[in-house]
Amino acid sequence: MKISPELLFQYPWLPSLEDFYSDLSDPLDFLNKFSSKFQLNDYESRILNLFRAAFDNLEEISDFIADELNAYLYVFIKILVYILDNKRIANRIANLYSKQSYKELLDDKEDANLYDICRDLNLNVRYGDLVRFKEEYDKGQKEILETRFSIQFQDYLKLSIHLRDDNRKLCHKALINGYVYLKKREIKRLLQEYVRHKFMIKDVDDKNILEKLKQEFFKFEEFKSIYDNILNEWELKKEEFEYSVDIHFEEGKEFQGLFPPCIKEIMTKAEEGQNLTHIERLYLVFFLHALNFPNETIIDIFKGLPDFDRKKTEYQVEFAKKKGYTPHSCNTLKALNLCKAAKYDDHLCLKGYMSKKYNEQRAIKHPLFYVQYHQFKRSMMKNKQKESNKKENESNQISN
Amino acid sequence: MSPIKFLIRTFKDYYKKNEANLREVSDFTKREFAFLPWDKSIMLRHMGFENIDTLNQYIINSAPRHVYSSGTLYKHPEIPNMEKKGYEGCDLIVDIDVDHFYTPCKDDHDGWYCKSCLKNGKGMPPACPECGSLKIKRISWICEKCLDIAKKEVQKLLFNFLIPDFGIDQNSVMIAFSGHRGYHLKVEDESLRPLSSEARREIVDYLTGENLNFELLGLRTRSGIVYGISQKNLGWARKLNNEIQLLLTQSDMAIEHFLLNLGFKKNHIKSFLNYKDTFLETFRNSELNDWSVEGFDINKWKIFLKGIAKRVGANIDEPVSIDIHRLIRYPGTLHGRTGFKVQDLSIEELEEFNPLDANNKSKDPIVFEQEGIEINLKIVEEFVPATKIKGITYGPYDQGDKIKVPKHIAVYLLCKEVAEPVSMI
Numbered sequence: 092m093k094i095s096p097e098l099l100f101q102y103p104w105l106p107s108l109e110d111f112y113s114d115l116s117d118p119l120d121f122l123n124k125f126s127s128k129f130q131l132n133d134y135e136s137r138i139l140n141l142f143r144a145a146f147d148n149l150e151e152i153s154d155f156i157a158d159e160l161n162a163y164l165y166v167f168i169k170i171l172v173y174i175l176d177n178k179r180i181a182n183r184i185a186n187l188y189s190k191q192s193y194k195e196l197l198d199d200k201e202d203a204n205l206y207d208i209c210r211d212l213n214l215n216v217r218y219g220d221l222v223r224f225k226e227e228y229d230k231g232q233k234e235i236l237e238t239r240f241s242i243q244f245q246d247y248l249k250l251s252i253h254l255r256d257d258n259r260k261l262c263h264k265a266l267i268n269g270y271v272y273l274k275k276r277e278i279k280r281l282l283q284e285y286v287r288h289k290f291m292i293k294d295v296d297d298k299n300i301l302e303k304l305k306q307e308f309f310k311f312e313e314f315k316s317i318y319d320n321i322l323n324e325w326e327l328k329k330e331e332f333e334y335s336v337d338i339h340f341e342e343g344k345e346f347q348g349l350f351p352p353c354i355k356e357i358m359t360k361a362e363e364g365q366n367l368t369h370i371e372r373l374y375l376v377f378f379l380h381a382l383n384f385p386n387e388t389i390i391d392i393f394k395g396l397p398d399f400d401r402k403k404t405e406y407q408v409e410f411a412k413k414k415g416y417t418p419h420s421c422n423t424l425k426a427l428n429l430c431k432a433a434k435y436d437d438h439l440c441l442k443g444y445m446s447k448k449y450n451e452q453r454a455i456k457h458p459l460f461y462v463q464y465h466q467f468k469r470s471m472m473k474n475k476q477k478e479s480n481k482k483e484n485e486s487n488q489i490s491n
Numbered sequence: 492m493s494p495i496k497f498l499i500r501t502f503k504d505y506y507k508k509n510e511a512n513l514r515e516v517s518d519f520t521k522r523e524f525a526f527l528p529w530d531k532s533i534m535l536r537h538m539g540f541e542n543i544d545t546l547n548q549y550i551i552n553s554a555p556r557h558v559y560s561s562g563t564l565y566k567h568p569e570i571p572n573m574e575k576k577g578y579e580g581c582d583l584i585v586d587i588d589v590d591h592f593y594t595p596c597k598d599d600h601d602g603w604y605c606k607s608c609l610k611n612g613k614g615m616p617p618a619c620p621e622c623g624s625l626k627i628k629r630i631s632w633i634c635e636k637c638l639d640i641a642k643k644e645v646q647k648l649l650f651n652f653l654i655p656d657f658g659i660d661q662n663s664v665m666i667a668f669s670g671h672r673g674y675h676l677k678v679e680d681e682s683l684r685p686l687s688s689e690a691r692r693e694i695v696d697y698l699t700g701e702n703l704n705f706e707l708l709g710l711r712t713r714s715g716i717v718y719g720i721s722q723k724n725l726g727w728a729r730k731l732n733n734e735i736q737l738l739l740t741q742s743d744m745a746i747e748h749f750l751l752n753l754g755f756k757k758n759h760i761k762s763f764l765n766y767k768d769t770f771l772e773t774f775r776n777s778e779l780n781d782w783s784v785e786g787f788d789i790n791k792w793k794i795f796l797k798g799i800a801k802r803v804g805a806n807i808d809e810p811v812s813i814d815i816h817r818l819i820r821y822p823g824t825l826h827g828r829t830g831f832k833v834q835d836l837s838i839e840e841l842e843e844f845n846p847l848d849a850n851n852k853s854k855d856p857i858v859f860e861q862e863g864i865e866i867n868l869k870i871v872e873e874f875v876p877a878t879k880i881k882g883i884t885y886g887p888y889d890q891g892d893k894i895k896v897p898k899h900i901a902v903y904l905l906c907k908e909v910a911e912p913v914s915m916i
Contacts, residue, residue, distance in 0.1 A: 223723060224724070224725045224726075225709075225721075225723070225724045225725065225728075226709065226721040226723050226724060227709075228709075228711060228713075228718075231713055235723075243682070244657060244658075245682050245683065245685075245686060245690075248686060248690035248693055248694075249685075249686075249690065252687065252689045252690050252693070257704045257707055258707055260693060260696060260702070260704075261693040261694065261696065261697045262693075262696045262697040262700065262702065262703055262726075262727055263703070263704060263707045263708065263726070263727070264726055265724070265725035265726040266656045266657070266697070266726055267655070267656065267658075267725065267726075268655065268656070268658040269656075269657055269658020269659070270658070272725065
């Protein structure tokens with residue numbers, strides 16, 4: 092089908108973009124055309140701003156313009172992400188770009204546009220009579236959900252499978268004669284997920300090929316200059332990401348090293364901008380609250396998530412704190428499939444510890460005890476170190 | 492001649508006489524084939540056949556105990572390395588087998604004995620009730636009641652889920668009696684083949700209703716009042732509401748039985764029964780959904796709804812439908828644990844079909860029935876339940892019993908490894 096250029100400029104991730112570049116055979120061809128058509132001044136700041144916004148986990152691209160250049164920039168950015176070959180960067184760009192697209196889609200009230208977008212993506216979507224499919228209650232207020240849109244369940248599953256919330260499960264949807272009835276907002280959220288995956292990168296098996304390709308691209312000076320700029324910015328930011336939890340929590344105190352594997356796993360997912368299940372989110376919040384992490388620090392951890400909603404997160408983090416929920420025990424974590432002791436081959440989780448009090452090997456029963464135990468061990472080691480330093484000083488004094 | 496040699500000869504004769512005569516499944520050359528021989532417990536996998544004739548010939552020559560083909564399509568089905576096979580997609584397979592769910596008659600015909608303490612009994616306990624050992628040998632038996640329940644599950648799956656909800660075209664559904672205690676369904680639809688395991692998990696959750704979140708379907712509390720699932724909600728919400736209405740029209744005894752099985756106490760059951768008529772009224776008036784019953788908080792309603800969902804959902808063997816490399820019995824071949832044929836059926840034929848007493852000879856899975864031929868056997872298992880086939884009941888038997896039975900019963904008992912041919916002892 093033919094899609095309007097306006098839609099393509101606004102949503103350059105649509106498959107019809109290929110028709111737009113039908114005269115180009117490969118990425119080098121594209122860079123050739125790009126550099127002849129646009130000047131560095133036209134686009135440099137837009138690309139760098141986008142990467143900066145992604146590194147800062149912002150939720151929108153401030154200078155996003157749905158113009159022709161935007162369609163070119165989309166491809167340019169994809170090439171950059173591929174060449175950078177860094178999953179964290181890729182995930183951040185994926186999250187930012189998909190959030191921006193979601194915002195654009197939400198602002199776009201035209202049903203016809205949404206329908207055209209779905210059809211361009213080869214999604215089997217139907218647009219028909221208004222169907223009332225659900226009543227929902229929010230704080231006592233009834234909302235009747237009705238829609239003209241339905242999507243074939245195979246396509247729904249393909250798009251929704253990486254979303255982790257219970258609400259997207261097929262068994263909670265109105266499925267009739269092969270079609271899932273969805274609010275427009277839900278379809279837009281699915282499209283956001285589609286866009287996010289467009290930027291995901293896989294591990295490159297042959298780094299030599301990547302390196303050769305990179306050298307080819309670097310023949311375009313503008314490309315090289317932007318690449319270097321981005322890499323510099325990332326190097327500056329990287330350290331901040333890795334220690335962000337400590338910086339806010341307690342000056343100078345390394346905390347993450349004390350975390351049990353179940354928390355490490357969730358934190359890694361959050362850092363990489365992957366979706367988290369509701370249970371994972373709750374557990375992380377309860378755990379960090381128990382260690383007196385400030386709300387702002389906890390909210391920041393969630394900032395990189397694809398579906399991050401600051402208001403909602405603030406409310407939920409504060410609510411959990413007020414309620415004083417404690418984190419789950421190891422038994423519960425096992426039942427919830429959140430225990431990652433085996434995956435991380437964690438000795439303390441798997442083998443337990445030698446209890447002096449009971450004179451026996453005992454299992455870890457709670458993730459907070461894991462932190463306590465490691466803290467204790469760490470302080471013991473520090474004391475030992477102090478002791479040996481002291482002795483050394485004393486012996487030095489004697490020999491002196 | 493050992494029982495195995497007897498069975499190999501019998502199977503071989505059958506395949507030879509019928510020239511195997513198997514139906515060619517769709518995309519035949521892309522399917523992986525697998526065989527379980529009689530004398531080995533290792534499956535011969537990763538085989539491909541150019542056409543149905545070569546498969547027929549292979550089966551005539553080897554007369555394997557079990558014959559399978561993949562629900563999956565591969566570029567190179569004969570390559571053992573799964574990653575190099577060239578996965579091209581998988582049909583949706585659903586297995587309904589009474590082995591995987593409770594039927595009341597199992598308490599009569601299924602048995603076990605403990606290899607640790609040698610205790611035996613009826614039914615299907617998960618572990619030995621005497622010593623707790625998991626090393627128990629199970630004897631699962633065929634019975635018309637079980638197979639009828641399995642058939643009804645297939646019909647439920649088709650007419651309550653696959654056709655109305657998933658919009659599956661009836662012509663794409665292949666049904667087969669498995670040759671033992673259930674049925675297989677294969678949906679051959681191009682649009683389903685690319686679905687990942689995760690997507691199939693979603694389909695399974697929909698079919699079974701196992702992981703429903705009732706709050707997402709509308710169950711809620713406000714100011715201490717429990718509000719039920721709105722009748723205006725489509726999908727599973729509607730299925731649950733319909734089933735509740737059906738339950739409420741049943742006798743008090745039936746409702747009590749249902750609630751007792753869910754673990755409700757007498758006082759809760761009493762208050763539920765007192766509320767029954769009011770509850771029915773709320774269903775007649777779609778604007779009402781106040782589910783206030785004395786002693787029923789939201790958690791109790793969740794238990795209740797879980798029980799309702801269990802009645803609505805289909806009893807399927809979940810891993811079979813999720814696995815994208817699953818092997819399934821080849822239609823028309825013999826099942827090595829019964830000697831019955833894996834029988835293809837259309838949706839229309841299913842209604843009248845009774846695998847143990849089929850009216851239609853061309854759809855009869857019992858292929859070794861031969862008038863006038865009887866075989867002498869000795870029972871070697873401690874207890875052998877009664878077997879009703881073609882309207883005649885054989886057994887029950889005890890260890891050491893010497894019996895003379897028609898060929899199809901002899902093949903069944905030998906396949907079940909509970910008897911030996913007498914002349915061979």
